[in-house]
Amino acid sequence: MWVWEKLSASKWLDAWEDRFHGNPNFVVHVLKGGKTVRVEVFCESQEDAEKIVEQFGGRVRELKSADWQKPVEVPAPLKIRDRFVVTQEDDEAKLADMRRQFAGREVLSIPPEMAFGTGDHATTSTVLRMLVDIGRERGPGWSCADLGCGTGLLAIAARKLGADPVFACDFDPFAVKVTERNGPRNGVEGIVVEEIDVLAWKPEKTYDVVLANIFSTVLIQAFPVLAKLLKPGGDIVLSGILASQAWDVFEEAAGHGFGFPKVVKKGKWVTARGRWMAELVD
Numbered sequence: 558m559w560v561w562e563k564l565s566a567s568k569w570l571d572a573w574e575d576r577f578h579g580n581p582n583f584v585v586h587v588l589k590g591g592k593t594v595r596v597e598v599f600c601e602s603q604e605d606a607e608k609i610v611e612q613f614g615g616r617v618r619e620l621k622s623a624d625w626q627k628p629v630e631v632p633a634p635l636k637i638r639d640r641f642v643v644t645q646e647d648d649e650a651k652l653a654d655m656r657r658q659f660a661g662r663e664v665l666s667i668p669p670e671m672a673f674g675t676g677d678h679a680t681t682s683t684v685l686r687m688l689v690d691i692g693r694e695r696g697p698g699w700s701c702a703d704l705g706c707g708t709g710l711l712a713i714a715a716r717k718l719g720a721d722p723v724f725a726c727d728f729d730p731f732a733v734k735v736t737e738r739n740g741p742r743n744g745v746e747g748i749v750v751e752e753i754d755v756l757a758w759k760p761e762k763t764y765d766v767v768l769a770n771i772f773s774t775v776l777i778q779a780f781p782v783l784a785k786l787l788k789p790g791g792d793i794v795l796s797g798i799l800a801s802q803a804w805d806v807f808e809e810a811a812g813h814g815f816g817f818p819k820v821v822k823k824g825k826w827v828t829a830r831g832r833w834m835a836e837l838v839d
């Protein structure tokens with residue numbers, strides 16, 4: 558296992574977070590009392606690591622496999638309103654215990670894999686909370702698209718909340734596979750999952766609810782696609798937005814007829830729930 562690492566001044570912290578948000582294999586450390594940032598990216602091969610170094614600069618080192626294999630403690634289950642509990646546990650006996658412990662909430666099992674979205678990141682958990690609210694407001698029978706689905710957690714939750722059909726996509730083929738696996742693992746069938754680059758997409762269907770937890774630089778370019786995808790009066794939830802970039806996102810959104818009356822900031826991450834006001838667009 559190879560690690561590419563780069564040191565840079567801490568003023569670039571947001572830029573690095575933005576660039577790698579969604580990549581489960583990157584870790585950003587703040588060093589020297591906040592003056593320096595170290596970006597570590599885990600790669601399968603030295604060749605991959607060297608390609609990244611060529612692109613961004615930095616240095617490659619080999620991680621001792623003992624470090625890599627160190628058992629990681631399963632984090633505590635995460636409660637989402639009074640509706641879900643999200644856990645990385647996949648042991649059936651432990652899941653059965655959790656179902657007893659959290660009776661009344663549905664337990665969603667999303668084991669950690671090389672795809673983003675086990676629920677513990679603020680950008681995912683805030684979308685989940687907003688999604689529970691949307692599900693309650695809409696009742697059964699709304700359609701939902703989850704763009705940049707990662708592990709598929711949001712699509713699975715949408716299906717459990719009454720959405721039908723549910724469409725999920727990611728440009729990472731591994732995320733597509735993981736989402737296809739995680740649906741049935743959680744008793745959910747029928748989520749349509751496709752490998753799609755949102756920025757090169759010409760959607761043919763429209764949805765009542767669109768979710769996109771993808772970083773700002775992608776969202777800013779994605780509004781023409783989002784406007785084609787969302788039904789007039791539909792709900793849209795955007796996440797993965799660094800607070801420092803939120804106004805750029807909202808400004809671009811407004812130009813395409815999107816308004817975001819509900820904004821939640823968790824740490825430096827912003828999640829926004831809004832609507833597409835088709836009548837404001839020529």
Ligand SMILES: C[S@@+](CC[C@H](N)C(=O)[O-])C[C@H]1O[C@@H](n2cnc3c(N)ncnc32)[C@H](O)[C@@H]1O
Binds near residue numbers: 672
């Ligand atoms: C932050 S993760 C979100 C995962 C999951 N939806 C969640 O909320 O936890 C962003 C996902 O978007 C995907 N992604 C990034 N840019 C994309 C693009 N242009 N088209 C499709 N997927 C993209 C990444 O592969 C990653 O799985």
